[in-house]
Amino acid sequence: MKLLERVIKNAQSYQKRIVLPEGCEPRTLRATEIILKDNIARIILLGNPVEIMKAAGECGVNITGAVLIDPKTDSRRSAYADTMVEIRKSKGLTKEEALEMLNDPLVFAPMMIKSGDADGEIAGAINATGDVLRPAFQFVKTLPGVSVVSGAFLMFVNDPHFGHDGILVFADCAVMPDPDERQLAEIAVTTAKTAKAIVGMEPRVAMLSFSTKGSAQHPNVDKVVNALAIAKELDPQLKIDGELQLDAALMPEVARLKAPDSEVAGRANVLVFPGLEAANIGYKLVQRLANAEAIGPVLQGMAAPINDLSRGCSVSDIVNMVAITSNQAAALFD
Template sequence: MEILKRVFQNAQKYQKRIVLPEGTEPRTLRATEIILNQKLARLILLGNPEEINQVANEIGVNIEGATIVDPKTDSRRGQYADLMVEIRKSKGLTKESALDLLNDPLYFAPLMIKSGDADGELAGAINATGDVLRPALQYVKTMPGVSVVSGAFLMFVNDPHFGHEGILVFADCAVMPDPNEQQLAEIAVTTAKTAKAIVGMDPRVAMLSFSTMGSAQHPLVDKMRNATRIAREMDPELKIDGEMQLDAALIAEVGRLKAPNSEVAGRANILVFPGLEAANIGYKLVQRLGKAEAVGPVLQGMAAPINDLSRGCSVSDIVNMVAITANQAAALFE
């Protein structure tokens, strides 16, 4: 896919430092060899060096070029623990407890990012989403003006007439079960930033509902309409409209009929769903029945890129997500 090629080319140009906390996980090490060979990022593997090298040798991969850091013995532990205590002092965190937490790579990785020793993180091949996100939210936190972390999927569909050259971005498919109006607005704005950073698209956001521009009256419709208004206040330059039915968002003829004055209707490339239930069902329908390729979830809203893998992920999923994380990291400094 041409877009993924561009993502890889950008990653090769940026050479961001991506930390992988699951340093002994075989798929992660297979992906590490590919990433290093393709020069997609500077990789930091967390774990016991002997164990990491033993697994690499057992599965026959070359990880020379990766930096291996042992969270239990690294010289920065004291510095990181002091930073943790400062951030969490209102919660009563002690230095002793902080040092104990730093034995866990899922805590050590966000502190590397917070201290400027890494640019992004990817984990989740053997850890639950909550375990990946909890330390990240505690220490890296969300970006200014954003209170919610959400997950977007890049959907590569088989018709280039849809979205941006056949790419649509769906959100939130991974994190927030029932977002309120403010949270939906934040999801819309952060998804637009994600799409621009990774795909290079000119975002056109449709706030989905079962109504288009007042065709139905219901509190659920009001929620999407109000979320649209809040998003416009957050980013007056953003092309966003709603509430809008799916066909009005994607099909030009329907968009002209149902929302003739909209610059988004019939041309949307970002779809914001009213809740996790609809979004998760929606992306899987498109993936399974429409034979689209789904890449993600790409976590967004964090102050630095920290992405979560599915525990059923493939080696290529890890490679793709490292490249995407590198693109997100680069976009923070533009």
């Protein structure tokens, strides 16, 4: 898969510091060995160092080169707690409560990023999505001007005629059940940035609907039309169009009939679905029926790259997501 090879090569040049809070988890340790061996990123493992080394020995892996940090004893705890109190002062968070929270690696990791001691985070192999994301939302927060976090999937459809040489980006497949007009617009803009940062494509964004250019009338269609207008205000240079049915977005012959004046229709490489229900069903249909490779979700809209793994993830999934997170960090910070 040439894209992943390029993403990994880029990550090797960036050498970002990626923190893995699940430091004793076997797949995480096996992925760490590969990442360090292939020089993909600098890895920080959280947990008791003795327990991490014991777990690594039991897995038969070499994690020499990883930085091992115990959140319960690290010297930066007090400074991190002060930052947490400042961020959450309106909620009445005390320093004692913050110090207790920092015992949790899923809290300590975002605070490392917030304080400039790490560039990105990957977790979720043994933790629920909510537990991974809650501290990120509380302390790292979203990008300026962005109010919503969303999840994109990179879809490799094995047909170079679609998207960017067979690669499409779908969103939001993971987070927002029913985005409003503003949120849908933000999802479109941030997904375009993800596509450019990770895939290297020039994004052409289709705002999907069951209608193309007024062929149907419904409040759900109005939402997409209004979101398009907002997205154009947020990023006037973005190539984006809607509302488009899927065939009009992807098939040139259909686009010529339904949207002949569109610079996106028939050539879209970023598909923004009107809601999570459609997006989640859509990516899984393509994955299962077209035998497409789906990589993600890549979380977007955060002020720093923090990505959530599936608890059924493989070692290669973790390696790939570390490389993707490194690319996101480079796009945000470099």
